[in-house]
Amino acid sequence: MNSESAAERIDTTKPHPARRYDYWLGGKDNFPADRESADAVAEAFPTVRLAAVENRNFLRRVTRYLAAEAGIRQFLDIGAGLPTAGNVHEIAQGIAPESRIVYVDNDPIVLVHARTLLNSAPEGRTAYLDADLNDPERILNHPDLLATLDMKEPVALMLVAVMHFFTDDRQPYDLVRALCDALPPGSHLVMSHATNDHLDPEDLAATTEANKRSGVPFQLRSSAEFTKFFSGYELVPPGITAVMEWRPDEYRAQPRAEAVSMLGGVAQIS
């Protein structure tokens, strides 16, 4: 891992999803181009910060479920994002210290901050791959992945808030299928995704235009389109839901589904 060249690769003139998400979550690793892009989205969808927070809460609850209830000890988190409170290894190893986690992201700024993700419990192991989801073969055959995960044991593939950056022309369903096909029996697929389920045509047009203006390719999907990613797999109850309704921790006032507009689901692959 060469973090000096990663630092050189960081382009602060263009908005990047990882830094924009960091801004919505209240982080400091973002630049004016990211904030401008984030604000363009927020103009059409003012509750986008709430969506980011609820998405992150979903990721934490799912990781806890997988480690504590499903017995999963290996995680492949693609589109991991900048480290923030409650990264996958912290939660999983808090329950099962022997857990092994491979983080993947294609943004050089995430690589620069990856040290935090490599802070594994001594009983387990973590690795970070500077790699692109467009090339599943490279991820699956990467020596650092193969040194970290036992590909004969179940793996949780986490694609949390990442597939909406894949417009239909980039074969998102084929990419997810290629990754799942490579995983052993007992593996799980975890996904969350921005949805247009609650938008009337006028809001949909405004949001689509704002996403175009924001400079980051983005595609909202309906629950039917999202559910297609899981086709042939066994959904874990309660199935596909709004992210905050997926096994909520305890009773608390829930935001309205349209204010979050993020769907989540977990399935056992085979």
Ligand SMILES: C[S@@+](CC[C@H](N)C(=O)[O-])C[C@H]1O[C@@H](n2cnc3c(N)ncnc32)[C@H](O)[C@@H]1O
């Ligand atoms: C919105 S963030 C989500 C972070 C984390 N998964 C979460 O839900 O809290 C999306 C992440 O996906 C990464 N990403 C987008 N396209 C990618 C690609 N083609 N390959 C790898 N990572 C990608 C971005 O760099 C960013 O860090």
